[in-house]
Amino acid sequence: MREREAINEHIDEIFGLVIDAHVLETFQNATSGFIINNNINYVVDPNTYRFYLDNIYECSSKRWFERLVDLFGIEDLIIEGNKIYSYELDSSRLDKFVQNVVKYQERRMIDLSGETRSLISLFSGEPPPKLKKPYCIIPPYFIIESGEELNINIDSIELAKKYTDIPIYGLIPIYYDLIFNNDILNVITNRYVEANADGYFIWITDFNEIKEKGIILKFAKDLYISLKEKIGEKELINMFGGHFSTILSTQGFLDGLVHGVGISESRDPYVESGPAPTRYYVQPLHRMLSLESATDILYNQPYRCRCPICEGTQISDMGVPDLIKHVMNAKLAEKNEILDLSLEEIMQKLQNDLDQMITINRFDLLRRRIRNYGVHINEWIKALKET
Numbered sequence: 001m002r003e004r005e006a007i008n009e010h011i012d013e014i015f016g017l018v019i020d021a022h023v024l025e026t027f028q029n030a031t032s033g034f035i036i037n038n039n040i041n042y043v044v045d046p047n048t049y050r051f052y053l054d055n056i057y058e059c060s061s062k063r064w065f066e067r068l069v070d071l072f073g074i075e076d077l078i079i080e081g082n083k084i085y086s087y088e089l090d091s092s093r094l095d096k097f098v099q100n101v102v103k104y105q106e107r108r109m110i111d112l113s114g115e116t117r118s119l120i121s122l123f124s125g126e127p128p129p130k131l132k133k134p135y136c137i138i139p140p141y142f143i144i145e146s147g148e149e150l151n152i153n154i155d156s157i158e159l160a161k162k163y164t165d166i167p168i169y170g171l172i173p174i175y176y177d178l179i180f181n182n183d184i185l186n187v188i189t190n191r192y193v194e195a196n197a198d199g200y201f202i203w204i205t206d207f208n209e210i211k212e213k214g215i216i217l218k219f220a221k222d223l224y225i226s227l228k229e230k231i232g233e234k235e236l237i238n239m240f241g242g243h244f245s246t247i248l249s250t251q252g253f254l255d256g257l258v259h260g261v262g263i264s265e266s267r268d269p270y271v272e273s274g275p276a277p278t279r280y281y282v283q284p285l286h287r288m289l290s291l292e293s294a295t296d297i298l299y300n301q302p303y304r305c306r307c308p309i310c311e312g313t314q315i316s317d318m319g320v321p322d323l324i325k326h327v328m329n330a331k332l333a334e335k336n337e338i339l340d341l342s343l344e345e346i347m348q349k350l351q352n353d354l355d356q357m358i359t360i361n362r363f364d365l366l367r368r369r370i371r372n373y374g375v376h377i378n379e380w381i382k383a384l385k386e387t
């Protein structure tokens, strides 16, 4: 967890953390210690979809693999590192799987932090600090490519209710191509609403707000709006989102979003991702760029970041810890900037910032580059405008 220090500095401004089960199992002490020390809201995403994908065998040598197979009780389903097949999950098998995954989320953080808690107690002379329960429980889920996965996900929500008193949030993982089919989306969202979870996470696979065209962003926006209408007061949180989702949240189309610090604003489940490349978050463009590109287009710009990390430093000289701290500063600042603005004002601001960055640059080449790096801003505005 190289983000620890950056998150620490802003702990009061963050609602909570979503920890992937495979991250928790890879960095057990660091992750559980961080949660206990900060006493922050947390959710453990069981990442069960990984065991349903063809590429799971590529992960079978990883540290987390054996641990999760064991804790989820799926040794007999993962034969020689192969994926789970839906036909293997008859009702009693699914019931057991759901029970294990629920128990895992309820207990794992508490069990792993036991050692840290006793140490704190030893030094302070006080009883060991209590750890909060997770903010919510996510029943097992697989990426919805067909009705089969949908049925398993819905059954899992129903079954999970037997095993926990903690609020249950259904995670709706929609295969990218399905967002073009309104009828299918309606079936999916209706089924989830009928399952009556206490809240929902949504994830359109490999949906990248920086790369999508306005019309596609509009599909996603409409999906969030229609789902939000159906669930009323219950929370709808985007599991992987960027500033576009932040904007939608200010308008009440979403109740929030999750992302990594400088990473994970989208996730393609079919590709095992490596470590994030070293990049700089350009706040007025709301995107990451290479250090070279960021240095070039922000050179001598009033739009250069003035946060305590960036002030007086060359972007090209910044190391990973500072880049991460800057991302935290910039993401929180850009959110706070629009909290009280109307949608009209937000669109105006997006356009003005981009136009200003272009016009104050005297070099044609750089103007063209900023225009290229800012193409998504025009797409966002298109998607936000259309009702």
Ligand SMILES: [Zn+2]
Residues within 6 Å of the ligand: 305, 306, 307, 308, 309, 310, 311, 326, 327, 329, 330
């Ligand atoms: Zn900065």
